[in-house]
Amino acid sequence: MNKIRMSVLLGALMMAASGIASAQFGGLTSALGGGKSSGGASAEQIVKRYVTGTQSVMNADANMLAALGLKDESEKAALHAKNLTEGATKDALEGAAKVQTDSSKVLEERMKGQKVVMDEESKKRFANGLADLARGVIQYVGVSKDMSGFKPSVTSLGATANSAVYIVQSLPGSLKSVGSTLKTAIDFAKSNNIPLPKEANDATALL
Template identity: 30%
Template sequence: MNRRILSAALLASATVLASNASYAQLNLKQLGLGGGDNSSGNAATGAASAGGVSQLLQNYVGANQQVLAGQSGLASAMGLPGAAGQAQQAAGLLSGGTPSVSQLTQVGSTQQSLSQTLTQAFASRSGSASSGPLDKAAFSSGLESLGKGVSQYSSLQSSLGSVGQMNPASLLQSGVNPQNAQAASYIAQSAPGQLQSLVSTLTQAVQFASSHGISVPSIATSALKGF
């Protein structure tokens, strides 16, 4: 009897392990990070993994470039040249190939600071009769860029969950180079919070535009759907 119980336990354990292995492989496939049949060779798996993460980084950089362009435009429209310059400098960090984690951190910090500056500017203008400079055309253009950036951020969410379950070591094992692995892990951890902050900024910018007779591009409102 004891032998039968032991055999059943061993069989159950083997089944669980096999199931977990299949689940991990499925996550890799969903992300485009390889997986698949070992008979296809480690080189093919590594290439697929590197390609999947490379695409994620490219999309993330593109989203941030749009966001920074939008923040720069809004800041210029509100008569804040210093803030507009900060956005342009941050965008420059994303123009030289794959950015490092340090550069991505700096970009994220600048975005957060700009969001706070713009929020304060919206509140100040709405709460007073100040006749400071307000370029409505530039504001509308900034809204369009920010809306595109938020929309692109949203499209990243489907793959961020899978990346977040993989630490840099796992990404390295799947063939991703060290810099890209670190950047991908940073993005998985930071992007959701960044998106929420940007949605808040875009919401306030749309409200400000609506109350000041500024044209609101359709992409700015459609980007907010679902939030």
């Protein structure tokens, strides 16, 4: 009889301990934000949308650089845009960001430098690039809203969470830089009789 009572008592104690641990773990998950932003975006969603935006920006750089006669720089930007994937690691994102920053710097210097002679085909390619750049800015603005209050959870630790944290830290600077390139590209287009795509106005309104 004593053995039965002891077994029942031990079982009750184990169930109680399990309940306390579960409650504590749940509280910890809640405190860490569950791997989502206040808007409900997960780490995976933030990375995916950021990659889409970065691909648009790099494709824009590639098109506009080619339109301005900078073939080598254009090919480098296009290659990195192609290699960037939805599940990009922090290192991959950092590498893409460096190439994109370098491309934008060369692009802005070219647009602000001596007057560039462009044929109709080059103007068309520049306009396509400008549309891509505007779409990238729109994506970045969307990501900045998604990541508001984002905190990685205990269930989302790993490469994706690290990528999301990197995006949270770097996006404000990236958005400022890309926004500057967009405005310079718009001014250049106006000065060279290049039609502005609708996306350019939509993106400018968000900055």
